[in-house]
Amino acid sequence: MFYGDVLGLPCIHEDHRMRAYDMDGNGVLLFSQDGQEPMHIAFSISAHELEEWQQHLTDAGVSLEGRTQWPRGGVSIYFRDPDGHLLEIATPGLWKGY
Template identity: 25%
Template sequence: MKEFTQIKENCLYIKDLQKAKKFYHHTLGLEIIHHEEEKHIFFRVGSSVLLCFNPEDSKLKTSPPAHYAEGNQHFAFEVNQAEYENVKNKVQKLGITIIDTIVWKGGEESFYFHDPENNVLEVVPTGVWS
């Protein structure tokens, strides 16, 4: 639908929400906007929200409908093109290992790293999908 303007939420399924809190809030600095122990933790990312659900809890829900996933999930953080190298350096200084770097058709570079649950996170500069 043309009326859709963006993906407002992205969801990861994470069994250890305390590790998620430490990584996403304390290490990456994302603001916590809601947290229920053993159930879920939500983070603000710019104008979007990163939802981290405990899959053992969320697959039993009736409202909102049950949902869960297994295995390594993926999403990308977007940064201003002028800040890309700075963010890459900050990630490395935090002791986070960059596991891959790709140069896309348009010449833009993105890099990948893991969170504590082994999900594959990416940082892309604005313009990658333009």
């Protein structure tokens, strides 16, 4: 599974309705099994982890769709999961509170 194999998130529950992933003790990422609409999901990382994550995704065969340098200093990289959901890995400095 993409979220476990590529992003390293352990699946903590799976049934006919949903799949749940542990977010390193900071929350749970839930996916409905019948979801039809594409989503945009952002993961926060520290600034020093960005290049390592970008290389990890490239090594895993994930195509990066873009990279944005934000006015407050943060950086985001964008890619898609196998179901077409837009994923973002973002460093601090995107918004006033992050």
